Amino acid sequence: MTKIMKYEILRSKVTLIALFGVLLGAEFVYLVGVMLKKDSTMSLGIIFLILAAGASFFTVWLQGLTGFRKDLTDKTGYMVFLTPVSPYRIIIGKLLVALGELVLASGLVALLGSIDIRILYAKYETPMKIIEKIAEFFGVTTSEVWAGFIVLVLTSMLSTLTLYAIAYLFSAVWAARFGTQYSGKGASIVLVVAVLIIYYLIVLNLPTLSSTARNPVVRGFVEKLPRYIFYVIGTIGCTWGTGYLMDKKISL
Secondary structure, three states, rough: HHHHHHHHHHHHHHHHHHHHHHHHHHHHHHHHHHHOOOOOHHHHHHHHHHHHHHHHHHHHHHHHHHHHHHHOOOOOOOHHHHHOOOOHHHHHHHHHHHHHHHHHHHHHHHHHHHHHHHHHHHHHOOOOHHHHHHHHHHOOOOHHHHHHHHHHHHHHHHHHHHHHHHHHHHHHHHHHHHHHOOOOHHHHHHHHHHHHHHHHHOOOOOOOOOOOOOHHHHHHHHOHHHHHHHHHHHHHHHHHHHHHHHHHHHOO
């Protein structure tokens, strides 16, 4: 599985480097505006950073969502499935790399954002109290802000993993039914739309539990427990289904 993960990382390195370069370019414009004390340039840099961050996140997310389908139909991609490795190891390796790349992109954006906010606060000689400001804006305590952040990160990671697993299963079913037919960009669009519809139809109909726990992290976790159960069961079930199709039904 380690070799599979290395292969996936090397294969997507060009995309990651390009996205990193775009982010650094936007950051450069922002820093030039700060150093020259030109608000217009600094504002332009902030706009570029927001656009670059959104594009980076979406590109990495979309690549993880559609990459498995391309592997089943592309001549260079499907070779990985011919290696003497269990299909489940291959699937898990791909899932972990896709999730890891998304976490890396999100972490880089968050790091640049925090640095830029600190620079902005230093420029205007304002005390650095971002968490306090957020808590004041929403009328909550700082501990509840941190708890919300922790729950958000956990939910985002598990939901993304589940989305990828559903996409993999959908791709495997598609390959088992149609083979390499209908393998163009239209198939990728159908894949993304179908996965999102299936995912949100399930998630939006899940119940929310009530909790009286004092710890805000525990309270947030309990309230979203049905979602977490769905994420775990859905990811395991879709991974098993994909592996079964790869092993028994799909001819590569």
